[in-house]
Amino acid sequence: MPITQVSVSVANSPGKLNEICDILEKEQINIKAIMASSVMNPVQVHMIVSDPAKAETVLRASGLNVSTREVIAVATPDHPGGLNAVLRPLIESSVNVETLYPFINLRGEEAIVIIEVDKINEAKEVLKKHWVKTYSTEIYKS
Numbered sequence: 001m002p003i004t005q006v007s008v009s010v011a012n013s014p015g016k017l018n019e020i021c022d023i024l025e026k027e028q029i030n031i032k033a034i035m036a037s038s039v040m041n042p043v044q045v046h047m048i049v050s051d052p053a054k055a056e057t058v059l060r061a062s063g064l065n066v067s068t069r070e071v072i073a074v075a076t077p078d079h080p081g082g083l084n085a086v087l088r089p090l091i092e093s094s095v096n097v098e099t100l101y102p103f104i105n106l107r108g109e110e111a112i113v114i115i116e117v118d119k120i121n122e123a124k125e126v127l128k129k130h131w132v133k134t135y136s137t138e139i140y141k142s
Helices: 016-026 052-061 084-092 120-129
Strands: 003-010 031-037 043-049 065-077 097-102 110-117
Touching: 003 016, 003 052, 003 110, 016 031, 016 043, 016 052, 031 097, 043 052, 043 110, 052 065, 065 084, 065 120, 084 110, 084 120, 110 120
Parallel strands: none
Antiparallel strands: 003 043, 003 065, 031 043, 065 110, 097 110
């Protein structure tokens, strides 16, 4: 089952990130991974949350500009160069990583990262072929 990234476009002004967090907290939706960059205008906040469908609904109902996209949660060895086990197969298949950010919870000896790519199906196939461990919706509950 796919992982859904919830993205929100907001103005780069004090309190906007807090506004998003307040809405999710009120609805008991937990943020599992988050990436925000003030370089873009408007600011793009990408999140993996415990209930993406509900998050999309409540954030939209609050008047925020929300989009969703399928992403991949991958395990990377937690040592220098570990991320290359994921990146090299993608490069060899001409899959571009558009966004990458860490999942907040480690699983044993591995780090988990969220990757947004330009060719999701190709990325899934090449990662599987290279024995890269991916996660499904079980990460929403961890």
